[in-house]
Amino acid sequence: MTGYRTDEGYIAGFGNHVATEAMAGALPIGRNSPQRPPFGLYAEQVSGTAFTAPRHENRRSWLYRMRPTAEHPAYRPYPGAMRFVRDSGATPLAPNRLRWDPIVATGAPVDLIDGMTTMLVNRPPEDLEGVALHVYAAGRDMTDRVFVDADGELLFIPQDGRLELRTELGRLIVAPGQIALVPRGIRFRALLPDGAARGYVAENHGALFRLPDLGPIGANGLANPRDFETPVAWFEDRDTPTQVVQKFMGSLWTMTLDHSPLDVVAWHGNLAPWRYDLSRFNTINTVSFDHPDPSIFTVLTSPSDVPGRANADFVIFPPRWTVAEDTFRPPWFHRNVMSEAMGLITGAYDAKAEGFQPGGLSLHNLMAGHGPDLASWQGASNAELKPQRIGGTMAFMLESCWPYHPTDFALAHSQLDYDAVWGDFPKAVLPR
Ligand SMILES: O=C(O)Cc1cc(O)ccc1O
Numbered sequence: 303m304t305g306y307r308t309d310e311g312y313i314a315g316f317g318n319h320v321a322t323e324a325m326a327g328a329l330p331i332g333r334n335s336p337q338r339p340p341f342g343l344y345a346e347q348v349s350g351t352a353f354t355a356p357r358h359e360n361r362r363s364w365l366y367r368m369r370p371t372a373e374h375p376a377y378r379p380y381p382g383a384m385r386f387v388r389d390s391g392a393t394p395l396a397p398n399r400l401r402w403d404p405i406v407a408t409g410a411p412v413d414l415i416d417g418m419t420t421m422l423v424n425r426p427p428e429d430l431e432g433v434a435l436h437v438y439a440a441g442r443d444m445t446d447r448v449f450v451d452a453d454g455e456l457l458f459i460p461q462d463g464r465l466e467l468r469t470e471l472g473r474l475i476v477a478p479g480q481i482a483l484v485p486r487g488i489r490f491r492a493l494l495p496d497g498a499a500r501g502y503v504a505e506n507h508g509a510l511f512r513l514p515d516l517g518p519i520g521a522n523g524l525a526n527p528r529d530f531e532t533p534v535a536w537f538e539d540r541d542t543p544t545q546v547v548q549k550f551m552g553s554l555w556t557m558t559l560d561h562s563p564l565d566v567v568a569w570h571g572n573l574a575p576w577r578y579d580l581s582r583f584n585t586i587n588t589v590s591f592d593h594p595d596p597s598i599f600t601v602l603t604s605p606s607d608v609p610g611r612a613n614a615d616f617v618i619f620p621p622r623w624t625v626a627e628d629t630f631r632p633p634w635f636h637r638n639v640m641s642e643a644m645g646l647i648t649g650a651y652d653a654k655a656e657g658f659q660p661g662g663l664s665l666h667n668l669m670a671g672h673g674p675d676l677a678s679w680q681g682a683s684n685a686e687l688k689p690q691r692i693g694g695t696m697a698f699m700l701e702s703c704w705p706y707h708p709t710d711f712a713l714a715h716s717q718l719d720y721d722a723v724w725g726d727f728p729k730a731v732l733p734r
């Protein structure tokens with residue numbers, strides 16, 4: 303249980319239309335684009351869906367800013383962040399299961415941008431489909447620069463150390479065990495309140511993450527909308543050079559402004575950053591028998607054009623009771639048509655006795671045979687089936703209908719013999 307209520311500085315609810323101003327009177331009343339907005343502010347619309355998207359899916363916000371975003375020089379290639387890259391796509395994708403230890407930071411501390419390492423990608427950003435999974439290891443604040451991702455929304459999954467995300471639409475503090483989302487195209491700086499931070503970022507090129515339908519679960523459960531928190535308007539009035547680094551079509555680009563673009567004094571709309579505490583997830587599971595499909599643990603989904611087949615599902619494996627009778631309780635052996643990337647925020651994962659560490663990563667692409675490792679299988683096959691609390695753990699899965707390509711860096715840094723965790727299973731003994 304976490305103790306916080308909706309903090310001062312945040313507004314409760316998922317995908318709501320909100321109106322917020324950091325200075326009284328900055329928000330035009332009754333219209334979006336008056337002839338002269340208050341205080342000489344510039345009105346700017348940012349859309350997250352096409353203008354003509356159905357109303358229930360339509361997402362956009364109106365920003366009232368000190369200078370228009372349009373006023374900027376040409377972008378040039380950004381020479382840093384060499385591991386924050388699009389897949390070369392050159393190597394044929396082998397059907398191998400892969401796993402990674404936490405990627406260690408080397409050399410002098412870097413900020414979030416230069417501390418990003420792209421591990422898995424599955425569609426080119428220009429397809430407006432697919433997801434990428436990056437890991438970050440940062441030891442410096444972003445002071446005089448901002449980042450903006452034109453390729454997709456960014457879902458931050460901190461694993462160690464908090465992030466303070468100062469965005470155009472407000473400030474968010476996000477700790478391990480919480481997640482935060484920055485919409486496509488929204489500029490932000492990341493500060494490190496704990497001096498260093500590590501974690502994962504899911505970059506979603508496709509349909510915006512939303513809460514899944516609940517079907518027979520009913521009107522409540524899983525991630526409840528009111529537990530999502532959107533920041534109130536906040537701005538900085540800084541006339542000092544600010545470097546903008548933009549990710550666009552898989553590459554990084556940069557230009558420098560003579561001011562901070564985090565100068566949005568007021569905004570309204572339903573395209574906004576948010577944070578969510580994973581301990582608020584209302585976990586649902588069997589109270590009779592069998593291990594249900596992991597879709598019961600879906601926090602967020604990004605649908606594809608095929609009904610029921612996600613471009614990306616963000617799924618967690620939270621602390622929970624396990625009570626199933628006459629059941630092999632951990633994940634079963636399986637081969638999926640969906641592709642599964644997994645990370646571990648804390649603790650241990652019930653299908654892997656060892657080798658899957660917090661900060662690590664695993665990949666089981668479509669049709670890869672996987673499931674419990676030998677030690678987990680032996681343990682769970684012989685366990686006394688009393689109610690058991692699986693505590694102190696938080697793993698996640700970014701499941702996608704598009705197979706993942708590890709980047710060249712990821713391929714060069716995977717664990718050497720992951721296949722061995724499924725070695726030496728005893729053969730079944732048939733009656734004669
Ligand atoms: O492979 C995994 O560990 C993820 C997973 C968990 C589960 O409970 C059922 C299916 C599944 O793919």
Ligand SMILES: [Fe+2]
Binds near residue numbers: 636638642666672673
């Ligand atoms: Fe799986």
